[in-house]
Amino acid sequence: MKRQMLVLLVAALAMILAACGGQQPQAPAAEPAAPATEAPAAPEAPETPDTPEATEEPEATEEPAEVPTAEPAPAGGEMAQPVTGGMLQTIISRGNLICGANQVLPGFGNVDAAGEFSGFDVDFCRAVAAAIFDDPTSVEFRPLTAAERFTAVQTGEVDVLIRNTTHTLSRDGAVGLDFSPITFYDGQGMMVRIADGIDSLEDMAGARICVQTGTTTELNLADNFRARGLDFEAVVFQDADATFAAYDTGQCDGFTTDKSGLVSYQTKANDPSEHKILDVTMSKEPLAPSVLQGDAQWADAVRWIVFATIEAEELGITSENIDTFMDSDEPTIRRFLGIEGDLGEGIGLPNDFAARVIRHVGNYEEIYNRNLGPDTPFNLPRGQNALYTDGGLLYSPPFR
Numbered sequence: 001m002k003r004q005m006l007v008l009l010v011a012a013l014a015m016i017l018a019a020c021g022g023q024q025p026q027a028p029a030a031e032p033a034a035p036a037t038e039a040p041a042a043p044e045a046p047e048t049p050d051t052p053e054a055t056e057e058p059e060a061t062e063e064p065a066e067v068p069t070a071e072p073a074p075a076g077g078e079m080a081q082p083v084t085g086g087m088l089q090t091i092i093s094r095g096n097l098i099c100g101a102n103q104v105l106p107g108f109g110n111v112d113a114a115g116e117f118s119g120f121d122v123d124f125c126r127a128v129a130a131a132i133f134d135d136p137t138s139v140e141f142r143p144l145t146a147a148e149r150f151t152a153v154q155t156g157e158v159d160v161l162i163r164n165t166t167h168t169l170s171r172d173g174a175v176g177l178d179f180s181p182i183t184f185y186d187g188q189g190m191m192v193r194i195a196d197g198i199d200s201l202e203d204m205a206g207a208r209i210c211v212q213t214g215t216t217t218e219l220n221l222a223d224n225f226r227a228r229g230l231d232f233e234a235v236v237f238q239d240a241d242a243t244f245a246a247y248d249t250g251q252c253d254g255f256t257t258d259k260s261g262l263v264s265y266q267t268k269a270n271d272p273s274e275h276k277i278l279d280v281t282m283s284k285e286p287l288a289p290s291v292l293q294g295d296a297q298w299a300d301a302v303r304w305i306v307f308a309t310i311e312a313e314e315l316g317i318t319s320e321n322i323d324t325f326m327d328s329d330e331p332t333i334r335r336f337l338g339i340e341g342d343l344g345e346g347i348g349l350p351n352d353f354a355a356r357v358i359r360h361v362g363n364y365e366e367i368y369n370r371n372l373g374p375d376t377p378f379n380l381p382r383g384q385n386a387l388y389t390d391g392g393l394l395y396s397p398p399f400r
């Protein structure tokens, strides 16, 4: 009788475990180009946390032993194999990277009449291509609106999304993305017409505010005005240019988005000098590249390509002077440039991936200055986007 009870108990337990599911460490998708789950129906993916991705096992549940390491295997122990053959292999076999980009945001992601993409984010797409193919042009840009961008990652339409996208918990979790290091620390701002005499959000009670849907912007706007006890009317558009055009033609009292976006859009105004950006920051908008969750190796590769640009700035290595470092005796520099060691191999990249990135695209400072620096119409001070050694927030872990 006791035995029968035990058997029943074990069977019941097995059924419960099976029903709960997701208890196994999640294997990386063999074919990441295929959607891990169905795309959410609503375009505002981040605001629908009950998307199917919500049931996905977080990456952290993977066995720590799966992390490739340059250290020798423990005596008598089996080394777990690095994750291979996922997205990175698909990209290499295809022969180019497909990067989700913006096409309407000068300075960050923009396309000209000849179809040429440029911008800070776009250069990070090129950096990823340079690391993989030793060729920054081996990249196809897929222009994506705010509403389209997450579905494009979820369905495998793009390999990586590098498009003024804020890292948030719901995007990391329910939407099913994995974020790379932050490439641009931003915050939401408000643009108004100088002639309207508005100096703060408090002067905007009852204002009509133009805002794009499918963004963190729309949510922060509501939070900020509610917190101040102010009424407002959101005038919402799917399309960024339409949102700004409505403001620029006087249909709204204010236009709100990330401050980087405001600076960019101000250059598109009929008369940029008629507008100003209020001295208020309504949110944290840490902008970062992202990939589909579930392919640890691909996420690692993108992560360390971004870090390479930051580390190179700290080491003083630029696209101009990189050759002078090739016979350096400094172990840190030799490892970083792949002259010795096999750091790249551990994340599925060539050992000289950082050198390729710097040679073809430049270090963080070069990328920043080329697109946003003093010689551009934006002339954005580095601020939080300076190295930690200069009082900013940029910090790369060691290349060791």
Ligand SMILES: N[C@@H](CCC(=O)N[C@@H](CS)C(=O)NCC(=O)O)C(=O)O
Residues within 6 Å of the ligand: 102, 103, 104, 105, 144, 145, 146, 147, 164, 165, 166, 212, 214, 215, 216, 217, 238, 239, 240, 241, 257, 258, 261, 262, 285, 287
């Ligand atoms: N960082 C915010 C806002 C990003 C965003 O999409 N901003 C708009 C306004 S500047 C944009 O780039 N729109 C371009 C488009 O949808 O084509 C987010 O991740 O939600």
